[in-house]
Amino acid sequence: MARAxxxxxxxxxxxxxxxxxxxAYALWGVLPLFFWLLSGVDAGEVVAMRVLWSLGLLAVxxxxxxxxxxxxxxxxxRRAMALLAASSALISIxxxxxxxxxxxxxxxxxxLGYFLNPLVNVLLGVVLLRERLGWPQMVxxxxxxxxxxxxxxxxxxxxxxxxxLAFSFGFYGLVRKVAPVGxxxxxxxxxxxxxPFAAIYLVWLSGAAGLSFGAEPGVTATLIASGVITATxxxxxxxxxxxxxxxxxxxxxxxxxTMGFISAITFxxxxxxxxxxxxxxxxxxGLAIVAIHGTITARRRRVTA
Numbered sequence: 001m002a003r004a005x006x007x008x009x010x011x012x013x014x015x016x017x018x019x020x021x022x023x024a025y026a027l028w029g030v031l032p033l034f035f036w037l038l039s040g041v042d043a044g045e046v047v048a049m050r051v052l053w054s055l056g057l058l059a060v061x062x063x064x065x066x067x068x069x070x071x072x073x074x075x076x077x078r079r080a081m082a083l084l085a086a087s088s089a090l091i092s093i094x095x096x097x098x099x100x101x102x103x104x105x106x107x108x109x110x111x112l113g114y115f116l117n118p119l120v121n122v123l124l125g126v127v128l129l130r131e132r133l134g135w136p137q138m139v140x141x142x143x144x145x146x147x148x149x150x151x152x153x154x155x156x157x158x159x160x161x162x163x164x165l166a167f168s169f170g171f172y173g174l175v176r177k178v179a180p181v182g183x184x185x186x187x188x189x190x191x192x193x194x195x196p197f198a199a200i201y202l203v204w205l206s207g208a209a210g211l212s213f214g215a216e217p218g219v220t221a222t223l224i225a226s227g228v229i230t231a232t233x234x235x236x237x238x239x240x241x242x243x244x245x246x247x248x249x250x251x252x253x254x255x256x257x258t259m260g261f262i263s264a265i266t267f268x269x270x271x272x273x274x275x276x277x278x279x280x281x282x283x284x285x286g287l288a289i290v291a292i293h294g295t296i297t298a299r300r301r302r303v304t305a
Contacts, residue, residue: 053227
């Protein structure tokens with residue numbers, strides 16, 4: 001009589017990836033408060049400074065960790081460079097829209113964009129990575145679509161901010177997941193690709209409206225610190241994107257928008273309309289369904305094992 005094979009153990013989430021994902025989203029959650037300190041600075045200058053100071057930090061980290069050989073190998077890969085060029089464009093769009101939204105008192109719309117982003121990730125994971133979509137994810141995506149429709153109808157002026165942030169970062173994470181390059185090397189190359197554009201813009205701005213950098217010690221120090229606050233969560237996120245299923249990564253992402261939502265209605269004092277309330281309620285319901293279903297499924301797998 002043949003012996004039956006033991007039941008397969010359930011898949012375990014990569015613990016390092018989970019910690020990296022949680023750290024990235026927690027840091028992103030405080031970004032509205034950080035960039036509020038730069039509310040009087042041109043949004044383009046903030047993005048350009050983020051790029052330049054991030055490049056300096058990443059160069060030091062790359063040398064300290066002796067990752068130069070891996071960096072050179074990535075530079076020689078045409079596929080890696082093509083994907084990183086695309087991810088560079090996506091993250092620069094995301095940064096610019098996000099900073100502009102904070103400076104123009106659209107923190108609520110920016111938080112909505114990152115609430116939508118987990119569901120965009122689930123959708124991209126299914127459509128492009130062929131990950132399975134269960135009924136909870138289908139319901140969640142349908143509720144998100146309904147919420148966006150309500151907000152577009154009731155208070156549509158800022159909906160473009162939400163959609164731009166959700167899809168730009170969703171595609172950014174997707175590109176970084178499939179790019180054959182490590183987290184540190186990929187981010188360093190992305191930043192290097194953006195550096196010439198950042199430098200050109202700063203030169204132009206210095207001759208037009210003038211730079212805020214160097215005008216006041218506090219503003220200058222904050223602009224320098226923007227490199228650290230930019231590179232650190234992106235490094236964590238890139239590492240998590242390569243270690244976790246894309247749908248799981250998407251579900252972690254509501255940490256940052258929750259923090260942004262709280263700061264929008266408390267610290268920034270933004271008004272929440274009925275359309276906002278309905279939209280957020282629908283999206284939160286969808287996220288809750290997916291999270292509860294995932295928890296129940298994980299427990300059943302452990303019991304079966």
